[in-house]
Amino acid sequence: MSKMILGRYIPGDSFIHRLDPRTKLLATFFYIAIVFLANNWQSYLFLTVVTLAIIPLARVSFKFFINGLMPVLFLLVFTVLIQIFFTTGGQVYWRWGWLSVTSLGLINAGFVFIRLVLIIFMSTLLTLTTPSLSLADAVESLLKPLAKIHFPVTEVALMLSIALRFVPTLMDQTTKTMNAQRARGVDFGSGGLVKQIRTIVPLFIPLFVSAFTMADDLATAMEARGYRDGLGRTKYRVLHYGKRDAMTTGALAVLTLGLLILRR
């Protein structure tokens, strides 16, 4: 599990760490959207340079970003290969039946590769520099307008932050239960499909039961501490936009403008 980079937070005190989580969340979404504006090599080069310039701002080892690519490596390779072999047009270098390698295919594959890598880098940057609780706060704050149409914003935010809080706990529980059942002679991940599915039962039932117990205990503990519902509560962690957030917004505007100029 220690290899897993998704949702991992690396504590730090860099420019990016201190950004308001709402800015980071919106900026990441916005960035992912404008990556699709790029359509020629100049614009892709521009984006790559900008991304590689932003990453050092977080003062997180580049290794983490490479690790972030690993889980989607298969997808990346698959997409690139599909692009290479199935795009037609431009100069043909090699052909076999309906497979062909063409200049346009190679260019497209390169673009798709850069686009995916940049998107993954940026989302990795978001999760590496933002604790999940801050992200939950950001989502709550951003969803606030929806309360007008009776969307239960505070409840959703509460569920989100509880869910995030219990991810590591449940992961630990999973490992423990797996070990306990292995000690009782269960072979996880061996045998045929039916046998493997059957080994899931001694793992899932204890997990569900402990999740129920945890939920029950948590609800009792929350009520004992005076929780009734999300209405009329004050907040402990208050989010503030600052100078950095304005700078980030400005930088994004420049980036968008640059892309619009460079694209054809």
Added chain:
Amino acid sequence: MAGVGLDDVSLTIHGGEYTAIIGHTGSGKSTLLQHLNALIKPTSGTVTIGDRTITSATSNKNLHELRRQVGMVFQFAESQLFAATVREDVAFGPRNFGVSAADADALAVKMIARVGLPADVLDRSPFDLSGGQMRRVAIAGVLAMQPEILVLDEPTAGLDPVGRREMMALFAQLHAAGQTIVLVTHQMDDVADYADRVFVLDQGQLVKQGTPQAIFQDADWLLDHQLGLPRTTQFALQLRKRGFQFAHLPLKSAELAQMLAPQLGGQAHE
């Protein structure tokens, strides 16, 4: 990111002995335990259990027999229960090791009695039971595998005093019948009362080993390493400050009484 759980640990656990492993939280006790049935394999060095040797290169296949030989009761073992009835859950281990359904059922009946539960729990759902009873069912499920070595990771954590005493008495009974027991605990009284041999871990290293008598003599050293003393020993230390003389620090209350009686002017018992 790679933390070191254990560092250059070398120890021998003798068959038939009651071994206690102590050390404060995070000292590597649980990591050491999980080496005993190859849930974790050593990154370097070897683990020899019976005639099997486990190294970092040992494959995950053929570990089945080892897992049966070494029965492991995890901390808060009640969280491993899953079956619809207690009977099925206790029989689950033996069934995994190829015991026939009828034999496994007989084992379940026997083990439920052995852990001190009434026979009528057999057909109830384990989730209807109290926490203490669930713990017993979980322990019965491990005993049902008829392990040669019983490894206990804080088996009495979170139990009430009566439950604790009964569980410890059960393990002592099994030990008297020839069972090898490895116990990890923070309860120094249990170590003093039951263990034949003690290993002390500190930051992944084995720092001390010996009989409980020998280990607990060095009271200052233990307190320095954030470990406690048996209550009897603590009491004897306070008496020593008040002028009482002890040839060695007593571990059990009977021993203390024996040593105190002549000093108080009474007659030595027996």
